[in-house]
Amino acid sequence: xxxxxxxxxxxxxxxxxxxxxxxxxxxxxxxxxxxxxxxxxxxxxxxxxxxxxxxxxxxxxxxxxxxxxxxxxxxxxxxxxxxxxxxxxxxxxxxxxxxxxxxxxxxxxxxxxxxxxxxxxxxxxxxxxxxxxxxxxxxxxxxxxxxxxxxxxxxxxxxxxxxxxxxxxxxxxxxxxxxxxxxxxxxxxxxxxxxxxxxxxxxxxxxxxxxxxxxxxxxxxxxxxxxxxxxxxxxxxxxxxxxxxxxxxxxxxxxxxxxxxxxxxxxxxxxxxxxxxxxxxxxxxxxxxxxxxxxxxxxxxxxxxxxxxxxxxxxxxxxxxxxxxxxxxxxxxxxxxxxxxxxxxxxxxxxxxxxxxxxxxxxxxxxxxxxxxxxxxxxxxxxxxxxxxxxxxxxxxxxxxxxxxxxxxxxxxxx
Numbered sequence: 134x135x136x137x138x139x140x141x142x143x144x145x146x147x148x149x150x151x152x153x154x155x156x157x158x159x160x161x162x163x164x165x166x167x168x169x170x171x172x173x174x175x176x177x178x179x180x181x182x183x184x185x186x187x188x189x190x191x192x193x194x195x196x197x198x199x200x201x202x203x204x205x206x207x208x209x210x211x212x213x214x215x216x217x218x219x220x221x222x223x224x225x226x227x228x229x230x231x232x233x234x235x236x237x238x239x240x241x242x243x244x245x246x247x248x249x250x251x252x253x254x255x256x257x258x259x260x261x262x263x264x265x266x267x268x269x270x271x272x273x274x275x276x277x278x279x280x281x282x283x284x285x286x287x288x289x290x291x292x293x294x295x296x297x298x299x300x301x302x303x304x305x306x307x308x309x310x311x312x313x314x315x316x317x318x319x320x321x322x323x324x325x326x327x328x329x330x331x332x333x334x335x336x337x338x339x340x341x342x343x344x345x346x347x348x349x350x351x352x353x354x355x356x357x358x359x360x361x362x363x364x365x366x367x368x369x370x371x372x373x374x375x376x377x378x379x380x381x382x383x384x385x386x387x388x389x390x391x392x393x394x395x396x397x398x399x400x401x402x403x404x405x406x407x408x409x410x411x412x413x414x415x416x417x418x419x420x421x422x423x424x425x426x427x428x429x430x431x432x433x434x435x436x437x438x439x440x441x442x443x444x445x446x447x448x449x450x451x452x453x454x455x456x457x458x459x460x461x462x463x464x465x466x467x468x469x470x471x472x473x474x475x476x477x478x479x480x481x482x483x484x485x486x487x488x489x490x491x492x493x494x495x496x497x498x499x500x501x502x503x504x505x506x507x508x509x510x511x512x513x514x515x516x517x518x519x520x521x522x523x524x525x526x527x528x529x530x531x532x533x534x535x536x537x538x539x540x541x542x543x544x545x546x547x548x
Contacts, residue, residue: 140161142155147167148167149164150164151173153184158175160173169187174186211223211224212224264278265279268287269289272298274290274296278298285300285301288301317374318331318373318376319371319373319374321369322366322368324366324367324368328355328361329361329372331359331374332357332358333376334376338354338377339377340352341372341373342370343371344371360372442511454519470530471531471532478494478495479493479494494516496514497514503521
């Protein structure tokens with residue numbers, strides 16, 4: 134065993150660190166200024182090899198009385214023996230107090246800690262930053278915009294196969310413009326009085342005369358400032374003006390703010406022609422379309438359509454089919470009506486969908502002899518039963534002629 138002689142070298146130069154050439158194995162070096170002790174280690178070529186290490190790596194109270202402790206070189210590992218960063222924590226970390234980036238605390242207006250695909254990164258945030266109130270024309274994943282009308286923020290979502298704006302708060306319903314409720318103003322009329330001054334929202338009122346509700350033709354709403362009766366009141370009549378507020382937009386029971394406000398009165402869709410009802414206040418609703426295939430006359434209640442498909446039973450006092458001679462050409466008497474009728478079977482059957490019994494004919498049978506009476510409807514065959522009437526009429530007439538001929542022959546034989 135080597136002689137137990139300990140050699141100590143000393144330096145008072147700040148920051149002075151001995152080298153492996155100046156410090157032999159088993160020697161100590163003391164820096165009296167830094168308050169550190171150095172020793173050379175040799176792991177036989179394993180690990181870090183031959184190097185100088187600090188026995189007391191902490192620097193305590195240098196130049197102050199705050200007793201700061203710090204490392205000036207190398208990495209610090211907690212939970213790991215091979216730290217790869219200046220501070221490497223293997224496992225969970227808890228910080229009591231603030232977390233700072235340079236001079237900026239996390240959560241301050243100018244610096245935040247954000248998560249990326251490769252770990253945590255610092256991001257700079259401009260003080261008073263805002264987002265657009267209109268959707269960006271070329272959004273990227275994570276883009277935001279704020280809808281001031283709905284009071285909602287939307288985020289752009291893209292999973293690689295689909296992309297769309299997603300409502301970040303779909304249940305954030307804005308406060309209604311009006312509060313639900315009902316208010317009533319009562320007047321005692323003078324003889325011949327027609328105008329009653331009252332403030333209300335047009336489209337939200339009903340008017341009652343002595344407890345009887347007036348219809349829209351019996352009064353006029355005067356721009357929310359008064360109600361004018363079409364027929365003058367008598368002395369002592371009680372007039373009630375009742376205002377309704379549903380709290381969900383323009384949904385008053387009468388008047389201008391009905392649920393269909395804002396819709397167009399004309400539709401010219403190439404396939405569908407829906408009923409579009411318009412009208413405000415005391416104006417009677419009307420229907421208008423830009424096609425001859427669909428027409429409605431409110432004054433007469435006449436509805437004209439090119440084709441109509443009814444699923445189920447259609448009931449009316451009477452059905453009239455257009456049959457004016459002036460609408461027809463190439464008119465000919467039906468030939469061989471009896472033969473045609475004999476080729477068609479009258480059958481009883483049950484409708485599959487409603488399990489209801491009925492009587493009639495089979496479209497495919499009719500199509501074989503009278504194809505002009507069969508057409509398609511929603512992929513199913515339909516029969517023009519009115520057309521069968523003409524065939525039956527001619528069949529009856531033909532049979533009657535045969536009966537008359539046989540009757541005459543019988544009379545001749547009797548004579």
